[in-house]
Amino acid sequence: MAAPPASAGPALAIAVTEAGGLGLIGGRFSVDILRTQLQEASQTLKSSTNSLVADAALLPIGVGFLTFVLKLDDVLPLIEEFRPCVVWLFVARTLEGYVEWAEGVRRVSPGTKVWVQTGSVSAALHIAKTAKPDALCIQGADAGGHGFEKGAGIISLLPETADAFRNEGLSHIPLLAAGGIMDGRGVAAALALGAEGVVMGTRFLGSREVEIHPAYQAAVLEAQDGGQVTVRSHLFDELSGPNMWPEMYDGRSLAIQSHKDRVDGMELEEIQRLHNEAVKERDEGFKTGLHGRAAIWAGTGVGLVSGVEGAREIVERVRGESREALGRVAGL
Amino acid sequence: MAAPPASAGPALAIAVTEAGGLGLIGGRFSVDILRTQLQEASQTLKSSTNSLVADAALLPIGVGFLTFVLKLDDVLPLIEEFRPCVVWLFVARTLEGYVEWAEGVRRVSPGTKVWVQTGSVSAALHIAKTAKPDALCIQGADAGGHGFEKGAGIISLLPETADAFRNEGLSHIPLLAAGGIMDGRGVAAALALGAEGVVMGTRFLGSREVEIHPAYQAAVLEAQDGGQVTVRSHLFDELSGPNMWPEMYDGRSLAIQSHKDRVDGMELEEIQRLHNEAVKERDEGFKTGLHGRAAIWAGTGVGLVSGVEGAREIVERVRGESREALGRVAGL
Structure with a gap:
């Protein structure tokens, strides 16, 4: 679970992780700001009352990078220092751009998982074969903020990608679904489509922790x-x-x-x-x-965002609703 | 289950109905062609070996109408004569246009259900309150052929519509989902989102019965x-x-x-x-x-259309896959 790049800071990432999700700090336009935010997240998480969080070998949040914005050489020292459990890559100038980043991240922080977000079947296949990510986030056209100009909603994009991955022997790479998933109904739908997890951004615009005006x-x-x-x-x-x-x-x-x-x-x-x-x-x-x-x-x-609540409440509510939705359809 | 207006004729409609779906004849641009197609469908269905089909009080297929194309006065005699179980209305010049059609259809064929297809929450609410359809087909932006220029995929459109209907006391009107649903994964996803049924068009472009070059x-x-x-x-x-x-x-x-x-x-x-x-x-x-x-x-x-098969096989395959997908997510 994530939030739009410009608005997901340490407070939101921490709250989501504390609630049992994976919180993400969104892609920053400055390495200095990111360093400050990682320091804040690291200090807070190490003093968590949740021992799974406090004692984690890696920093138990993900960090997003807009790879066309930052220089890899500037970023790697940060990753080496803070060792986030997930590095999330998005918007390379060309699809080849992810290869260098994935290799760099793994070199400086071997335990860190590399996730890449993309928005078409062919891009997903290409990235899977070249950058060999640990997971791919398949972003549908309903997503807020940036994404491919052309695209499909996850209703068809996710199954077509899953089939293509199966046909090419790439099914070991988990697919996460993003774009339009707002509650437990969306989570259940994404799982039915073949996703192994979901990414939620817009939903957290209605959180107390999000950094927006x-x-x-x-x-x-x-x-x-x-x-x-x-x-x-x-x-x-x-x-x-x-x-x-x-x-x-x-x-x-x-x-x-x-x-x-x-x-x-x-x-x-x-x-x-x-x-x-x-x-x-x-x-x-x-x-x-x-x-x-x-x-x-x-x-x-x-x-579907109609009120403001804490990110923890959102994560817990969505988890409960997902169980409910899965139970309901199981009865059909 | 349906198929794009231009390509769903009696053969496709009959095959889908015979397989236990609801076959639709798509919206025609000529009343004369529609009459010929309804005669063909009627004769074939009456001699069906499936007694549920052969003995149905109403013609057990639906008929689509592009309400901005045909004149209601030209259409009503056909509906009175053939009494299809569903009349499917789409593309009124204004949302008010559906009211006259719904009333006309019910007057000449009281047992016929009136379904309206539309593509936004506000349009669905307006149609529900004015034309009082027996079901609404909620068409996401992934759908092929015509639809609202602006729109969302059903991943968010369906739940937002369902919530709005609940808030306005309109939950008695079933919502069907259309747009991007290609197989059992899509069916299971639509049901998880709150749909009570699905409409499939593009899938049947890969059927033997579809009327395309x-x-x-x-x-x-x-x-x-x-x-x-x-x-x-x-x-x-x-x-x-x-x-x-x-x-x-x-x-x-x-x-x-x-x-x-x-x-x-x-x-x-x-x-x-x-x-x-x-x-x-x-x-x-x-x-x-x-x-x-x-x-x-x-x-x-x-x-996701990779081969040609009979419409019956498609319906049966999708039904089997849906059970499979529902069973799989129920285990999560």
Whole structure:
């Protein structure tokens, strides 16, 4: 279980791990910030009252990396020092980019598991054969934040990937499902599709520990009808200036005013100007709900986030609901 | 269980019903063709060796209608004459359009169930309250052929709709799931999400009974990585001339050459000219795989169609797989 890169810090990662999930610190744009967050997580986890957590040989959280952003040489010392149990790789400029990262991570921290997230059958196959990850996160098009511009929901993506892996003798690599999974019903569905675990991001936008502006969280709580209120677009990466992301990636955000203006024909330069003015305001450009100018990354499941609770409560609730959903379908 | 409008005729509908599913004849653009097909289905079903089928009080198949295409007054005499057990309504110009159709169908054939397909939480709620259908088919964005331009996969759309229905006291209306469901894993997932049944279209593109050109079927069999090889676009409704479909609808097709050319900047008029030339050829413009100029409607699950078999075998296989998948997750 994870949360969107920009918003999953040590507090959220720790709470999820303490509740028996695997908490993740999302991909940072700065190694210095990541070091501070890893120090915080490490100190807190070592003094956990949960002995499984406190005495773990590796740091019992995962750490996400946007591999097109950070330099591997800058990252490896951190991994060697903190030895997270999982390193999560995402957004290499080319699929070959994961190979060097996987090898590097394993060299400096042999016990660390390498997980890679990707969004198509062919990419998953390629990464499985080249980077040989310990697990692959199969990200469906419903996911919030960044992902492949083109894609399928996990309803077909997961089974097609599982079949392709079986046909190519790669079934030893566990597949995790991401994108639109919000509660126990989604977990049960993902397991039925063949996933061995799930990744949840948008769900934790409704947690107390998530690092987002109150106006961002308010917009998430208010949003309904997730397929209508969110949209995938490259625009969200162009709001403050040139798009730095590899071309095949875009992102899913609430369909904010900036997006509506673009659809209505407003020039990009004017949208950027309005955005860059708005983010200086107290609400950092998020405004209320859909009227803001800053991206509010969220998946199509956003309509199922209706309140704020602790991450521990979310993990425990989802676990209970999953049992319930599995029990219900078992009776059919 | 259904199949894409253009390709589900009496043979497919009969085979699915004979196998214990509910076969559907897809939405026709002509009342005369529909009459011929209903006569054929009616005669065949009445002589079925399956007494449940032969002696059914209503015609034991469903009939789909694109309500923006046909006139209700032309359709009602057919429904009164053939009394299909289900009338399936789709693509009203406005959501209010379903009210008149539902009332008309019930007036001329009281036993006929009215099912409506739609693709958002708010549309489903509105239709439930106004047209009061006997079931709603919740169509996710992975579906092939036409659907809402904007949308979510059923992984989040189905649970959000189910919750909204519960909150509004509408839980008596069963929800069926459509979009990306290809086999027993998908069926089990849909049931876990809260669906009471599933609709399968793309899966039957791999049936012997489906009414598609051999080149179309060959392209379906060849297609892999369904989220990459298909795409939603309005272009597919503009290939032969002006787009007649309501604006909020587009369609998912294989990403054929016509689409690639449009993305590369070719003028629509030139794409139309090439399309209208190509459809006169022996392969009707489908060519091999992705090189054709005519739309090849298919959902993201197309990569899971790898061979041709009888519709009965498909239904029986999916039923067996569903039990297997439900049994497997029940053990988790």
